[in-house]
Amino acid sequence: MHYRSPWMTEELDVFRDQFRKFLAKDLAPQAESWRKQKIVDRSAWRALGAMGALLPSVPENYGGLGASIAYDAAVFSDIESIVPELNNGVTVSSGIVAHYILKYGSEEQKRRWLPGMARGELIGAIAMTEPGTGSDLQSVRTSARREGDRYIINGQKTFITNGQTADLIIVVARTGGAGAKGLSLIVLETAGAQGFRPGRRLEKIGQHAGDTSELFFEDVPVPCENLLGTEEGQGFVQLMQQLPWERLIIAIGAVAAMERAIELTVDYTKERKAFGKPLLDFQNTAFTLAERRTEAMIARVFVDFCIERMIAGDLDAVTASMAKWWCSEKQVETIDECLQLHGGYGYMEEYPISRMYVDARVQKIYGGANEIMKLLISRSL
Numbered sequence: 001m002h003y004r005s006p007w008m009t010e011e012l013d014v015f016r017d018q019f020r021k022f023l024a025k026d027l028a029p030q031a032e033s034w035r036k037q038k039i040v041d042r043s044a045w046r047a048l049g050a051m052g053a054l055l056p057s058v059p060e061n062y063g064g065l066g067a068s069i070a071y072d073a074a075v076f077s078d079i080e081s082i083v084p085e086l087n088n089g090v091t092v093s094s095g096i097v098a099h100y101i102l103k104y105g106s107e108e109q110k111r112r113w114l115p116g117m118a119r120g121e122l123i124g125a126i127a128m129t130e131p132g133t134g135s136d137l138q139s140v141r142t143s144a145r146r147e148g149d150r151y152i153i154n155g156q157k158t159f160i161t162n163g164q165t166a167d168l169i170i171v172v173a174r175t176g177g178a179g180a181k182g183l184s185l186i187v188l189e190t191a192g193a194q195g196f197r198p199g200r201r202l203e204k205i206g207q208h209a210g211d212t213s214e215l216f217f218e219d220v221p222v223p224c225e226n227l228l229g230t231e232e233g234q235g236f237v238q239l240m241q242q243l244p245w246e247r248l249i250i251a252i253g254a255v256a257a258m259e260r261a262i263e264l265t266v267d268y269t270k271e272r273k274a275f276g277k278p279l280l281d282f283q284n285t286a287f288t289l290a291e292r293r294t295e296a297m298i299a300r301v302f303v304d305f306c307i308e309r310m311i312a313g314d315l316d317a318v319t320a321s322m323a324k325w326w327c328s329e330k331q332v333e334t335i336d337e338c339l340q341l342h343g344g345y346g347y348m349e350e351y352p353i354s355r356m357y358v359d360a361r362v363q364k365i366y367g368g369a370n371e372i373m374k375l376l377i378s379r380s381l
Contacts, residue, residue, distance in 0.1 A: 037207075095249050171217070260356070
């Protein structure tokens with residue numbers, strides 16, 4: 001059966017056809033060098049920008065395509081399928097940071113930052129996590145003290161995607177008292193920023209092309225006009241409003257990864273022989289892949305439902321948490337089973353399945369650990 005996502009359109013078909021060819025021909029050959037240098041070249045960002053793939057759902061007057069959020073979903077899915085090395089950086093900058101600026105930014109902020117992001121000239125990061133604060137955002141300690149017409153930021157962040165390369169960093173900082181009401185989002189422009197420095201590039205077990213860093217802020221001055229929103233103390237609410245989309249993005253990548261893993265494994269088990277016949281002819285192989293293909297289809301249909309809700313503007317936090325939790329769990333399980341079916345070759349780095357295995361694991365952690373997802377879901381019961 002050929003399944004087509006209900007949010008697909010003919011216009012999007014044309015865009016995706018060109019985009020997939022571009023990814024396979026122009027960017028996929030560079031992926032190995034990005035993994036070795038542990039960072040994606042800025043030329044790749046500019047190439048994505050030239051394709052219109054970076055901020056497709058941002059209005060045209062801010063440099064985007066003015067398309068629906070379906071375009072973002074398609075871009076993230078295709079990147080995960082063809083050049084997964086790009087996925088984390090692009091989803092954070094284009095999927096998350098740009099949408100914070102679009103939703104909460106002033107007219108002046110949107111005109112100043114979004115066109116450069118759309119062209120791939122400005123890369124965005126969002127600095128939430130701190131050494132002692134992960135999913136518990138209310139405990140953020142980084143401070144932004146107001147002095148005249150500027151904030152003075154002090155603190156440190158860790159596990160920040162695009163931390164080394166970011167030109168714009170949305171800093172979650174405390175402008176008021178303890179708890180959720182004291183948080184604000186302030187955009188730091190990193191060029192020439194005094195007192196700001198990225199720390200070491202963190203060594204991860206997977207996602208080696210992803211630039212993940214510690215960030216240090218020592219009396220960093222930022223103009224008050226870089227506050228996102230009309231007043232201080234809106235940060236926690238802004239974060240909560242955007243998290244369903246962030247969690248859906250993780251689920252979109254998870255489904256694309258599941259589908260890719262199954263496809264690679266079907267191809268491998270058709271070619272690889274044991275005891276004189278292809279591995280796929282053994283019942284264990286065939287049944288395992290039948291189960292995983294079924295689960296990938298269930299995940300695809302569920303994520304498509306969530307994308308439709310997102311397009312309509314009514315994706316709720318609980319449904320998004322379900323998608324993030326279940327799809328990332330299934331991604332890890334599926335890739336593990338697929339690696340097993342590759343035998344010893346599955347453990348070798350030259351086979352994509354081995355990289356997918358280590359890359360998948362963090363999906364259950366970032367964007368809110370899966371235990372937090374279950375907590376959020378259980379509160380709605």
